[in-house]
Amino acid sequence: MKHEPIRTCLGCRARDARSNLVRVVAHAGSLVVDETGRLGGRGGYFHADRACVDTFTRRGGFVRSLGCVVPKPERETFRARFPEVHA
Numbered sequence: 165m166k167h168e169p170i171r172t173c174l175g176c177r178a179r180d181a182r183s184n185l186v187r188v189v190a191h192a193g194s195l196v197v198d199e200t201g202r203l204g205g206r207g208g209y210f211h212a213d214r215a216c217v218d219t220f221t222r223r224g225g226f227v228r229s230l231g232c233v234v235p236k237p238e239r240e241t242f243r244a245r246f247p248e249v250h251a
């Protein structure tokens with residue numbers, strides 16, 4: 165059985181296999197999706213799911229665990245990018 169790293173979702177706080185989560189990093193003061201898994205800096209993980217995106221980007225967009233604000237345009241980008249809510 166393959167060992168998979170477990171990470172905590174920034175949105176729903178559930179723990180899940182890293183392959184089920186999207187990595188973001190705080191980069192130059194805003195949050196960017198780490199497409200390659202190679203960006204440095206403080207990172208977090210979340211489900212590619214509207215509910216989780218909304219949860220971690222609301223309240224002014226401050227992501228406490230990353231010490232980083234998600235500006236409104238970025239929040240809209242995230243929401244547009246992950247529009248589906250998992251059933």
Ligand SMILES: [Zn+2]
Nearest residue numbers: 173176211216
């Ligand atoms: Zn989640």
